[in-house]
Amino acid sequence: MITLVGFAASNYYCKVKLALLEKQIEFTEELNWATKDEATLACSPLGKVPFIRTEQGALSESQVILEYLEDTYPQHPLLPAEPYAAAKVRELSWYLDVHLELVARRLYGQAFFGKTAAPRVIEDARPELVRNIAAFARLAKFAPYVAGDRFTLADCVAVVHLPVITMATKRIYGEDLLAALPLKPYMALLGERETVQQVTADRKENTALMASRARG
Numbered sequence: 001m002i003t004l005v006g007f008a009a010s011n012y013y014c015k016v017k018l019a020l021l022e023k024q025i026e027f028t029e030e031l032n033w034a035t036k037d038e039a040t041l042a043c044s045p046l047g048k049v050p051f052i053r054t055e056q057g058a059l060s061e062s063q064v065i066l067e068y069l070e071d072t073y074p075q076h077p078l079l080p081a082e083p084y085a086a087a088k089v090r091e092l093s094w095y096l097d098v099h100l101e102l103v104a105r106r107l108y109g110q111a112f113f114g115k116t117a118a119p120r121v122i123e124d125a126r127p128e129l130v131r132n133i134a135a136f137a138r139l140a141k142f143a144p145y146v147a148g149d150r151f152t153l154a155d156c157v158a159v160v161h162l163p164v165i166t167m168a169t170k171r172i173y174g175e176d177l178l179a180a181l182p183l184k185p186y187m188a189l190l191g192e193r194e195t196v197q198q199v200t201a202d203r204k205e206n207t208a209l210m211a212s213r214a215r216g
């Protein structure tokens with residue numbers, strides 16, 4: 001059986017958990033706050049979460065994990081069978097992870113964790129985000145799902161990252177840099193799914209736990 005390791009407040013953890021739930025794969029969860037102990041590094045060499053344990057060994061990197069799940073468990077596919085359509089879903093996932101979330105992540109310390117970022121970091125991230133969000137908007141369909149008329153792996157990515165990016169940019173720039181995207185109807189539609197509801201509830205609970213740990 002698959003074990004999903006990490007903490008449920010993490011958007012990357014939620015992305016994998018949502019795919020597991022959507023594909024109806026049996027799994028258990030193991031809490032790990034991205035610690036850098038030897039046992040964790042043996043499974044996830046950068047000490048990042050999520051990672052999974054499989055019968056063959058551990059696997060890190062959320063997108064790699066999603067691809068592995070797709071290849072290993074063909075039920076409830078999250079990628080279209082046609083190669084170009086599947087590549088377009090992967091392209092959207094890449095833009096979300098690399099061009100949107102990773103850039104917005106530079107803001108998270110200040111936006112969510114009471115840290116202060118260097119003004120230059122905040123300043124430089126903004127034009128990059130504006131440009132990358134415009135690029136993502138050219139690809140994203142929201143018709144009604146992010147890649148078109150069916151729920152795909154790209155929705156597992158979009159539904160966890162986009163709200164965090166909205167929150168971070170509102171807090172840091174006083175403006176939602178995703179405002180031009182139709183996120184309200186999209187999040188409402190995705191919010192109807194039991195899988196999304198479960199991930200969101202677990203995420204909230206774990207975020208509260210994380211906050212109480214931080215307070216000591």
Ligand SMILES: N[C@@H](CCC(=O)N[C@@H](CS)C(=O)NCC(=O)O)C(=O)O
Binds near residue numbers: 010013050061063
């Ligand atoms: N590229 C990684 C990113 C995972 C990631 O950044 N996870 C965060 C939690 S949301 C983490 O482990 N942070 C701790 C660290 O970077 O040491 C993936 O897709 O799995």
